[in-house]
Amino acid sequence: MNINPKICPQNHICPLIKICPVDAIQQDNTGLPIIDEEKCIKCGKCAKQCPKHAVEKI
Ligand code: SF4
Numbered sequence: 001m002n003i004n005p006k007i008c009p010q011n012h013i014c015p016l017i018k019i020c021p022v023d024a025i026q027q028d029n030t031g032l033p034i035i036d037e038e039k040c041i042k043c044g045k046c047a048k049q050c051p052k053h054a055v056e057k058i
Contacts, residue, residue, distance in 0.1 A: 001035045001046060007054035008032060016046040016055070 008014075010031035017025045017033065024039035025046060035046070035055075047055040 001037075001040055001042065001044075002056050002058045003033045003035060003050075004054050004056055005032050007052055008050075009052065016050055019045050019049050021045065 012031070014025065014027050014031075014033040017027060020040075021043060022039050022041055024036045024041075025033050026036070027033045042057075044057075047053075047057065
């Protein structure tokens with residue numbers, strides 16, 4: 001899973017951080033959420049719940 005920086009406005013606390021069941025999403029100091037591919041179990045919850053549809057399957 002990847003968060004597209006061209007779609008994510010990067011100007012708010014990402015709501016997906018709390019949604020991820022394995023704590024794979026962290027927000028960097030620019031506000032861009034980053035998905036740790038090693039932790040991610042590809043459940044798809046973040047992609048379904050991102051209000052901007054910025055999460056892409058990779
Ligand atoms: S697909 Fe699931 S496990 Fe992976 S980052 Fe999104 S919510 Fe977390």
